[in-house]
Amino acid sequence: xxxxKSALQEQDGISPPKALSTDxxxxxxxxxxxxxxxxxxxxxxxSGNITALSRAITLVESTNPTHTRKxxxxxxxxxxxxxxxxxxxxxxxxxxxxxxxxEAFGTYLTSIGKKVxxxxxxxxxxxxxxxILGDKTRMEDLVKNKNAFIRPSASGNSLGxxxxxxxxxxxxxxxxGFDTIIIETVGVGQSETAVHSMVDFFLLLxxxxxxxxxxxxxxxxxxxxDAIVINKAxxxxxxxxxxxxxEFNRALHLYPEKDSGWSPKVFLCSALQKEGIEAxxxxxxxYLKTTTSNQYFEQNRNNQNTFWLLQTxxxxxxxxxxxxxKIKTKLQxxxxxxxxxxxxxxxxAEYLLSL
Amino acid sequence: xxxxKSALQEQDGISPPKALSTDxxxxxxxxxxxxxxxxxxxxxxxSGNITALSRAITLVESTNPTHTRKxxxxxxxxxxxxxxxxxxxxxxxxxxxxxxxxEAFGTYLTSIGKKVxxxxxxxxxxxxxxxILGDKTRMEDLVKNKNAFIRPSASGNSLGxxxxxxxxxxxxxxxxGFDTIIIETVGVGQSETAVHSMVDFFLLLxxxxxxxxxxxxxxxxxxxxDAIVINKAxxxxxxxxxxxxxEFNRALHLYPEKDSGWSPKVFLCSALQKEGIEAxxxxxxxYLKTTTSNQYFEQNRNNQNTFWLLQTxxxxxxxxxxxxxKIKTKLQxxxxxxxxxxxxxxxxAEYLLSL
Numbered sequence: 040x041x042x043x044k045s046a047l048q049e050q051d052g053i054s055p056p057k058a059l060s061t062d063x064x065x066x067x068x069x070x071x072x073x074x075x076x077x078x079x080x081x082x083x084x085x086s087g088n089i090t091a092l093s094r095a096i097t098l099v100e101s102t103n104p105t106h107t108r109k110x111x112x113x114x115x116x117x118x119x120x121x122x123x124x125x126x127x128x129x130x131x132x133x134x135x136x137x138x139x140x141x142e143a144f145g146t147y148l149t150s151i152g153k154k155v156x157x158x159x160x161x162x163x164x165x166x167x168x169x170x171i172l173g174d175k176t177r178m179e180d181l182v183k184n185k186n187a188f189i190r191p192s193a194s195g196n197s198l199g200x201x202x203x204x205x206x207x208x209x210x211x212x213x214x215x216g217f218d219t220i221i222i223e224t225v226g227v228g229q230s231e232t233a234v235h236s237m238v239d240f241f242l243l244l245x246x247x248x249x250x251x252x253x254x255x256x257x258x259x260x261x262x263x264x265d266a267i268v269i270n271k272a273x274x275x276x277x278x279x280x281x282x283x284x285x286e287f288n289r290a291l292h293l294y295p296e297k298d299s300g301w302s303p304k305v306f307l308c309s310a311l312q313k314e315g316i317e318a319x320x321x322x323x324x325x326y327l328k329t330t331t332s333n334q335y336f337e338q339n340r341n342n343q344n345t346f347w348l349l350q351t352x353x354x355x356x357x358x359x360x361x362x363x364x365k366i367k368t369k370l371q372x373x374x375x376x377x378x379x380x381x382x383x384x385x386x387x388a389e390y391l392l393s394l
Numbered sequence: 395x396x397x398x399k400s401a402l403q404e405q406d407g408i409s410p411p412k413a414l415s416t417d418x419x420x421x422x423x424x425x426x427x428x429x430x431x432x433x434x435x436x437x438x439x440x441s442g443n444i445t446a447l448s449r450a451i452t453l454v455e456s457t458n459p460t461h462t463r464k465x466x467x468x469x470x471x472x473x474x475x476x477x478x479x480x481x482x483x484x485x486x487x488x489x490x491x492x493x494x495x496x497e498a499f500g501t502y503l504t505s506i507g508k509k510v511x512x513x514x515x516x517x518x519x520x521x522x523x524x525x526i527l528g529d530k531t532r533m534e535d536l537v538k539n540k541n542a543f544i545r546p547s548a549s550g551n552s553l554g555x556x557x558x559x560x561x562x563x564x565x566x567x568x569x570x571g572f573d574t575i576i577i578e579t580v581g582v583g584q585s586e587t588a589v590h591s592m593v594d595f596f597l598l599l600x601x602x603x604x605x606x607x608x609x610x611x612x613x614x615x616x617x618x619x620d621a622i623v624i625n626k627a628x629x630x631x632x633x634x635x636x637x638x639x640x641e642f643n644r645a646l647h648l649y650p651e652k653d654s655g656w657s658p659k660v661f662l663c664s665a666l667q668k669e670g671i672e673a674x675x676x677x678x679x680x681y682l683k684t685t686t687s688n689q690y691f692e693q694n695r696n697n698q699n700t701f702w703l704l705q706t707x708x709x710x711x712x713x714x715x716x717x718x719x720k721i722k723t724k725l726q727x728x729x730x731x732x733x734x735x736x737x738x739x740x741x742x743a744e745y746l747l748s749l
Contacts, residue, residue, distance in 0.1 A: 111741055118735050203740055210738065257650070259614075290648045295612070344732045344739050351743035356711045377699045380473050383565065384699050385558055386466055388706035 074098075077109055081116040084215045089188060092215045099207045100193045114207050117214035124213045125327065126220045128234040130260065131244030136270045137223055138177035140244055140310040145178070147316045148219050149186040156217035157181070158208055160234050161192035162201045163227045188217060199354045202233040206347065209237065226257065235263045236343055239336060240323055243267045245287075247279035262294055264303050266322055272307035273314065280307050299335045301326055365394050429453075432464055436471040439570045444543060447570045454562045455548045469562050472569035479568045480682065481575045483589040485615065486599030491625045492578055493532035495599055495665040500533070502671045503574050504541040511572035512536070513563055515589050516547035517556045518582045543572060554709050557588040561702065564592065581612065590618045591698055594691060595678055598622045600642075602634035617649055619658050621677055627662035627670065635662050654690045656681055720749050 075083070075094065083091025098110040131137050145155045157178070181187045193204035209220050224234040235241050243264040261267075267287050272280035287305045297303070304322050308315030330336040360366060373387035382390075430438070430449065438446020453465040486492050500510045512533075536542045548559035564575050577593055579585040590596050598619040616622075622642050627635035642660045652658070659677050663670030685691040715721060728742035737745075 111738075114738055115741065118738065122735070207738065207740065286648075293645045293648065341733050345729055347739035348729065348732060348742050351740055352715065352746060353708070353712060355743070355747055356715055357708060360707065360711055374700055374703065377703060378696050380477070383466075383469055383473065383562065384702035385562065385706055386470065387703050388710070391707060392710055 074109075077112040077116065080113050081214075084113070084117060084211060085120050087216045089215070092188065092211055093190075095211050096190060096208050099211070100204050110207070114210055117210055121210045121213035124218045124220055125240065125323065126209060126222065126238040127323065128222050128224065128231075128238035128241040129244060130224045130226050130231050130234065130241070131270075132226060135244045135246050136310050137225075137244055140268070140270055140308070141221060141223060142178040142181050143310040143313050143316050144319060145181045145187050145221065146184065147313075147320065149181075149184050151320075153219045154186045154188075154217045155181075155184075155219045155221060156188045156190070156209075156212035156215075157221045157223065158190050158205055158212070159192035159223045159225075160198075160201055160205050160230050161223075161225050161227065162195065162198040162230055163225070188212065188215075197354075198228055198230060198233055199350070202230075202237065203347075203351070206237050226260075231257070231260055231263065236346055239330075239339065240265050240326055242319070245269050245283070246271055247276055247281075247283040261290065265297075265299075265301060265326055266303060266319065267291070267305045268315075268319055269305065269307050270310055273309035273312050277307075299326075299330050299339070300333050301329050301335075366391060369394060429464075432467040432471065435468050436569075439468070439472060439566060440475050442571045444570070447543065447566055448545075450566050451545060451563050454566070455559050465562070469565055472565055476565045476568035479573050479575055480595065480678065481564060481577065481593040482678065483577050483579065483586075483593035483596040484599060485579045485581050485586050485589065485596070486625075487581060490599045490601050491665050492580075492599055495623070495625055495663070496576060496578060497533040497536050498665040498668050498671050499674060500536045500542050500576065501539065502668075502675065504536075504539050506675075508574045509541045509543075509572045510536075510539075510574045510576060511543045511545070511564075511567035511570075512576045512578065513545050513560055513567070514547035514578045514580075515553075515556055515560050515585050516578075516580050516582065517550065517553040517585055518580070543567060543570075552709075553583055553585060553588055554705070557585075557592065558702075558706070561592050581615075586612065586615055586618065591701055594685075594694065595620050595681055597674070600624050600638070601626055602631055602638040616645065620652075620654075620656060620681060621658060621674065622646075622660045623670075623674055624660070624662050625665055628664035628667050632662075654681075654685050654694070655688050656684050656690075721746060724749060 075091070080091050080095045080098075084095055095110065095113050098106045098113065101107065101110070129137060129141065141157055145157060148155045178189060182189055190208065193201050193208070195201040195204065205222065209222070212220055220238075222234050222238055224230045241263050243260060243266070245267055247269055269280045269283050269287075284305045284307055291303050291305065294303075306315055306318055306322070308319065310316070327336065330339070361370070369391060373382070373391055376382045377384050377387050430446070435446050435450045435453075439450055450465065450468050453461045453468065456462065456465070484492060484496065496512055500512060503510045533544060537544055545563065548556050548563070550556040550559065560577065564577070567575055575593075577589050579589045596618050598615060598621070600622055602624055624635045624638050624642070639660045639662055646658050646660065649658075661670055661673055661677070663674065665671070682691065685694070716725070724746060728737070728746055731737045732739050732742050
């Protein structure tokens with residue numbers, strides 16, 4: 040083949056500016072590389088690296104199957120490091136001052152050497168695009184505190200999904216050295232029950248009201264509470280708060296004894312004035328003493344684990360069944376037949392199961 | 395072929411004794427015949443024939459698949475005739491005087507023209523071989539009363555099974571013209587919850603105690619009660635009963651409002667002296683008035699039906715899963731791994747679901 044000099048010539052290019060050194064370029068490329076490995080993240084988490092913790096939680100919260108598999112690997116590797124913590128559930132209706140309370144309580148805990156993680160279970164946050172914890176400005180001291188870690192609620196279209204993500208996040212936080220895990224719930228749907236079944240201690244935050252304190256409290260909440268804290272017990276509210284405390288104490292006395300052997304306590308506090316915060320921590324210490332000496336603490340965690348195992352299985356079985364197209368079409372039909380007295384619930388169930 | 399007279403001769407036999415007439419023989423044969431047909435039993439039940447009702451209930455309680463199919467046919471045919479009844483659940487610990495109360499209450503109801511069926515949900519009766527209603531001598535007046543029908547608890551190895559049989563029996567009793575169905579429970583396991591979900595009105599029978607009335611009451615029972623009746627409020631007990639009434643009233647006031655819009659009432663009664671029985675019926679009438687005018691009565695029955703439909707499906711799905719041999723072997727293994735911190739509840743559930 041004959042070669043000849045083309046009319047087209049290539050000029051020498053301009054060298055890249057030296058401002059970006061070879062080292063810098065390498066470092067940037069490394070950062071742009073795909074996600075860190077499982078072992079990188081596990082190592083990061085167990086050394087208390089907050090970036091690694093946040094990245095792992097993002098994987099837990101992802102719906103991407105690759106992320107989910109990676110998250111499972113991280114969680115399994117973190118399990119041996121996740122222990123020696125106290126998990127505290129906090130519930131209360133909006134306006135009761137949960138953020139202010141958690142800010143004051145969390146700040147106090149870090150001041151006595153604790154490492155505090157604040158998580159939330161809020162199944163509504165996927166709709167409202169942001170749980171109350173999303174608004175971190177409400178906890179402006181805590182968010183800047185290097186011994187505190189605040190993470191808004193995972194989103195998800197089912198409470199089961201949100202609860203699962205939160206439980207897995209608890210393990211990661213504990214492996215990262217957080218020894219006090221606060222899980223907040225805004226009390227939407229069955230979220231208190233979900234939170235109650237993942238914590239060691241359950242705290243109900245209340246305001247003193249117009250004298251009829253127990254009206255309007257969701258069923259079963261009082262029975263779940265290990266402590267009731269009446270917030271905003273300051274200034275003009277103090278008298279009402281004191282009488283609310285009396286009424287709650289009387290009410291608690293009327294409830295059957297708890298399996299934990301613990302008698303729930305009622306406290307006054309002013310999160311704004313930072314009063315009564317230390318007493319809440321003292322009562323949690325008393326609770327720990329009672330429930331570790333009678334083995335309830337360990338037993339309860341085991342029961343919770345078994346509960347979540349069975350719960351996950353049963354939710355899966357149900358969603359498989361009810362989401363099958365043939366069931367979706369026939370279920371309402373059968374409910375209507377039952378309501379109109381054309382068939383019994385049992386015959387309708389057998390029919391649906393036979394499809 | 396040659397015929398010849400045999401040496402063997404047959405003598406005329408002796409006629410059958412006339413004491414058993416042809417008609418009697420036919421009638422006996424007819425009775426010995428296989429079970430009556432579905433339409434025979436349905437006709438019998440809807441004409442108020444107690445033998446037909448009892449036979450149909452025996453079919454409902456049978457575990458023989460042929461009987462079960464026949465029972466379903468009968469129930470379906472009875473459904474259009476089953477209505478206009480009030481279903482009353484009665485619970486209380488042993489010794490509270492449930493039998494005496496039901497005897498007095500049932501007798502009063504028949505005296506004002508009611509037809510009363512008394513059923514029981516006692517999942518323990520298959521073990522103890524006989525629920526308290528099995529001992530019918532405890533209700534010796536009511537058992538002889540032609541407007542009352544008493545049937546002991548079905549037996550079964552699960553509360554779900556016993557509850558299902560009782561619910562189907564309710565339909566048969568209503569089709570047989572019983573307009574007041576009393577369902578008693580001895581409060582074993584979750585039996586109150588099961589009974590509560592099949593009745594219109596739930597009554598808790600109590601005794602006056604040593605002043606701390608609410609201690610020892612199973613969780614959730616108070617919240618289910620539409621009325622609390624303090625029995626044996628007579629003689630020396632009267633004072634204690636009155637103070638128990640005060641305490642229960644105070645406790646009830648502390649509970650959240652019921653979906654029914656009904657405020658539970660507390661009564662004194664002496665079933666033995668037949669005092670206070672009429673008042674219980676009056677309050678049930680008030681309850682009916684409240685809950686039919688606000689549509690809760692109908693809505694509640696619909697909810698109960700849907701509940702039982704879904705409950706039956708879910709029990710079936712769970713028992714199918716957990717009884718599979720491969721799951722039976724692996725489940726405890728996974729629970730142990732979770733308890734020893736080797737895996738998470740969610741990973742264990744996924745593993746079991748993948749088998």
